[in-house]
Amino acid sequence: MSIILNNISKSYNKVKAVDDISFEVKPGELFGLIGPDGAGKTTLFRILTTLLIQDKGNATVAGYDVLKQYKDIRNHVGYMPGRFSLYQDLTVEENLNFFATIFGTTIAENYDLIKDIYVQIEPFKDRRAGKLSGGMKQKLALSCALIHKPKVLFLDEPTTGVDPVSRKEFWEMLKRLQQKDITILVSTPYMDEAELCDRIALITNGKILQINTPGAIIASFPKKIFKVRSFNTYKLIEDLRIYPDTHSAYPFGEYLHFTPKSEAFRPMDLTKYLEERQHKEIEVKETVATIEDTFMDLSKANE
Amino acid sequence: MNRFIGFIKKEFYHILRDRRSLFILFGMPIVQVMLFGFAITNEINNVDIAILDHSKDVNTKEIINKIATSKYFSIKGFISHEDEIEPTFRKGKIKAVLNFEKNFSKNLVTQKKATVQILTDATDPNTANTISNYIGSILQNYQQELNQGLKLPYQIIPKTRMVFNPELKSVYMFVPGVMTIILMLVSAMMTSISITKEKELGTMEILLVSPLNPFQVIVGKVVPYILLSIINAVVIILLSIFVFKMPVQGSLFLLGAESTLFIINALSLGILISTVAATQQAAMMTSLMGLMLPVILLSGFIFPISSMPLPLQMISNIIPAKWFIIIIKGIMLKGVGLAYVWKETLILIGMTIFFIGLSVKKYKIRLE
Amino acid sequence: MTEDNMIQVENLTKMFGDFTAVNNISFEVGKGEVFGFLGANGAGKTTAMKMLIGISEPTHGNATVAGYNVLTHAEHVKRNIGYMSQRFSLYNDLTIKENIVFFGGIYGLSSADIKEKSQAMINELGLHDMADSLVGSLPLGWKQKVAFSVAMLHNPKIIFLDEPTGGVDPITRRQFWEMIYMEANRGVTIFVTTHYMDEAEYCDRVSIMVAGKIEALDTPKNLKRQFQVDSMNQVFLKLARNIE
Incomplete structure (x- = not known):
């Protein structure tokens, strides 16, 4: 195993930032x-990355204990913190050379x-890092994080605040790196990026909601899910909120994702209800859940 | 070793590319020395003085006349008792008091010598010095006139006393003071800022998660500033010698060694600050309030320590700058050797070791 | 300009030296419209937005916001708009109530007015337990919801939202959009930038900026039809890739 976490907990002033988290990442995995x-x-x-000491539990990275063998870990991991931590006044080449x-x-x-x-x-390469665009900084x-051929690569929100084009390119790069036997642990708030990972852990409020392959997580969605549309999205939300059989209704792009309370729900019933409420261009279709649906469902259940 | 050199190279890039800081680093010492230097006027004009004449005889009257007719002084009052001297000074107008002893003429005739005391207000030490020099030369002129054709010459002995700032030894005392401030500023403030900058930028995280050990990171950050500070010290001394003709009496080698010691002391303070401060702003405020003010106020640079209240005098002992000023004043102006300043040197060494130890202890190998 | 246009932009250009950050853009936004203002990093979105909210002067061209010219009547513009950004929205070291009072005061609301509105806001957001806690201690999603309400305190006609939902959890993100819909429904014009392409679908109309120019402007539906794809994400990728 490349990364092993056993019951890791960490609090800041009584606030539990990480609450009893355990998981393993296999060598060469994109997690x-x-x-x-x-x-x-x-x-x-x-x-x-040995920058903080956990309150409870233990963890190893590349076979080294994060507490006792922190020096070994520091030799073998690459780390890209949340903000692109580069020297703004050094050129591209100088930054790379320095690291x-x-x-x-x-x-x-x-x-x-x-x-x-x-x-x-x-x-x-002769441009100062501070003058680069977001995508180039990334x-x-x-x-810089790769220059010493790390065994494990930690990328903390590498795509936050980056536009969709650069994000896509970035994930393509990660896929290629993976083929060079580097284990990658990456975090992101963008749920649509989850499907690009081998396995994912859904995490909220310091707790893990689920760990599995993206496909399995989507397949585990317990309910039927429908996409609903009408000419007035706002009115649609309001009307679905008061519809008796609504379990959840969330905007999803141009549709609303709707899950019913009852097993016996029929799309016809909803269409009829919406027609009665003067909606036009009504569309109710069964659809497949996304990671985001699962995430919302699990975090709602968890509250 | 390669790692270390790479690190230092990077530090120099930072320093050399930040034009504004660079200008402050090297412009400031020059401007400060020039300001202090030229603020010292060697010319005086119509300075108000008062006379305390216990004799009121021919000679004292002649001297008073000579002074009154010179363009440098104007006599603004006569007092009759020693007790009045201090209140006169306190009023602020009178810069000097001439105190003729009793039986001035009689002493001159019978003992061939008489004494006149020159009291100067040394809150403005440079003016005070100039005043006493001018009065001294007037007295000497008069003495020469008296002695024309005499076999046994008369002697008028001026006794100079500084009031309010009795420790004052020389007009050049601003040089040690300015040097101390600048070395403190460059060394402590610049290092603490450059270290906290890495924290703010997030690059410190990456440095921590690298095989560099904390000691290497710190030394790498500090070395460029040692060099800069030494250059600064040399610039200040050269300016003082060549522009203001300050005589350096003691060994230049000792001066250099002591300056290096003080630089290291200031750097260790800077590191200590950076272990506590999280942002560049905090580091700057701490350096300014915690280091600069005490250096300016309590080191004896501007206000003489002996005239401070006792508690402040005691506090001044823990300020490294105080000891450094004593040392370099001794070397530069009195020409003393290590034999005279070994005690102060030891104190500085002790403080340096203490600060370095403390910052190594406080330096975190992690983020917490 | 028609009565209903809350934002009217004509040939707006901003140059920094030789560099043209915003290149001759024109568009209008109607009353109560949710207008998505998209673009890659560095495409010029922020610069354009700064000109519209009256804190940056255009090099060429004209823009009217809420009926006032941004060049000649910037102060009137500012009084009639709300602005909220991801980076700065509220003071972390003040409580929710203190923030409301402060921002209400800036916009010249009377203290009775502020009291009434802050009570209404606290009720609406269900913040009773948190009204006296420091904003810094709130989860990001809550912070952004409060910030949005605060930006709406003075009943602006238009609200500018600069990446308001970055990093916010999916549920709160949707609650946030419901708040946006609610205001739009009341006739407030919404001008919003985002990196979440699903959010682009929520907008009535979307413009996509590439290298200082607006390369596409239409409803999400029409844009998808035009580029023959089935999501805004693909529209965006196609457009930005082609130009580069």
């Missing part, structure tokens, strides 16, 4: 921690590993 801000993702990352030297290596030595990513920013930060 996602999916949850909103304040779920405890960053605390977990900091414990695993290579402090890890006792050179750019040339591990160029193979970062080539894919670095070629995209190499034309700007690529540089990833190159």
Whole structure:
């Protein structure tokens, strides 16, 4: 196992940031921690990268204990903190060079590993990091975290605040890295990114809701789910809220995702109800759940 | 070793690219020294003085006349008793009092010498010094006139006393003070800011999660500033010598060694601050309030320590700058060797070891 | 300009030296419309928004917001709009109540008015237990909901939301959008930027900015038809990729 967590807990002034979390990440796996801000993702990352000491439990990374063998871990992991932590006043190349030297290596030595990513920013290698766009900063930060050929790579919200195009490219890069035998633990608040991971842990309020492959998590959604649409979304929400058979109704893109309370629910009934309430262009169709549906369902059940 | 050099290289990039800080770092010492230097006027004009004449004889009258007719002084009052001297000064107008002893002429004739005391208000030490020099030369002129054609010369002995700032030894005392402030500022404030900057940026997290040990990180951050501070010290001393003709009496080598010691002391304070402060702003405020003010107020640079209330005098003992000022004043202005300042040097060494120990102990290998 | 246009932008351009951050954009937003303002990082969204809220001067072109020219009547514009950003919205070291009083005061609300509104807001958001706790101690989602209500305190005609839901959990994110819908339904114009493409689908109309220009502007439905894809995410990817 590349990463093992056993009953890890951590509190700040009585607030439980991480509450009894256990999971394992296999070598070469791309594992996602999916949850909103304040779920405890960053605390977990900091414990695993030996920056924080857990209150309870134990954990190993690449076979080393996070407490006793923290120096070994620091030699073998790459870490990209939440903000792209680069030296703004150093150029692209100087940043990379610096991180290579402090890890006792050179750019040339591990160029193979970062080539894919670095070629995209190499034309700007003499530009100061502070002058790069968000997407380019992200690529540089990833190159820096990889320059010493780590066994395990920790990426804390690498795509937050980055536009969808750069996000997509970033995930494509991660997929390619995975093929080079690097274990990757990545966190994100974007639920749509979950499906790109091998396995994911849904996390909220310091607790894990579920761990599995994205497919299995979606398949485990316990209810039938329908997508509903009408000409007036706001009115639709209001009317669904007072519909007696509503278990949940959430906006999802151009549709609302609706789950009924009763097993016997028929789409016809809902259509009729909405027609009575003067809705037009009504559409009620069964659909498949997404990770986000599952997340909301589980966190609602958890409250 | 490569790691370490790489680190220092990076630090120099930071420093050299931040033009504004760089300008402050090197512009400030020059501007400060120039300001202090030129604020010292060697010319005086129409300075108000008062006379306390216990003799009121021919000679004292002649001297008073000479002073009154010079363009440098104007006599603004006569007092009749020693008790009136201090209140006169306190009023603030009178900068000097001339106190002629009793039987001035008689002493001059019978003992061939007479004494006149020059009391100066040394709150403005440079002016005070200039005043007593000018009065001294007037007295000397008069003495030469008296002695023309005499076999046994008369002697008029001026006894200078500084009031309010009796410790004052020299007009050049601003140099040690300015040097102390600048070394403190550059060393302590700049290091603490540059370390907290990494915390703020989040790069400290990455450095911690790297094989560099904390000691290497700290030393790497500090070395460039040691160099900068030494350059600063050299610039200040060169300016004082060549622009203001300050004589450096003692060994330049000892001066350099003591300055380096003080620089290291200030750096360790800077590191200590950075272990406590989380942001650059906090580091700057702590350095300014915690270091600069005491250095300016309690080191004896501006206000003489001996005239402070006892509690402040005691506090001044824990301020490294106080000891450093004593040391470099001794070396620069009195030309003393290590034999005279070993005690102060030991105190500084002890403080440095204490600060370094404390910051190593406080330095976190983790985020908490 | 028609009566109903709350935002009217004509050939708006902003240059920083040689660099054209916003390149000759024109569009209008109607009353009660939810207008999604999308674009990649560095496409010029923030710069354009700053001009609309009257804190940055256009190099060329014209913009009217709430009926006032942003260049000549910036102060009137500011009085009639609300603004909320992801980075700064409320003071973390003040309580919810103190924040309300402070922001109410800025907009010149009377103390009776503030009292009444803050009570209404606390009721509506169900914040009774938290009204006296520091904003810094709230979960992000709550903070953003409170910030939105605070930005609506002075009944602005238009509200500008700059990535209001970044990092917020999915349930709260949706509650937030329900608040947006509610205000839009009351006739408030919503101008919103986001990186969540599903949120783009919630908007009445969406504009997509690429390299300082508006490359697409239509309803989500029409945009999807135009690009022959079935989600806004794909529209976005297609557009931004093609241009690069």
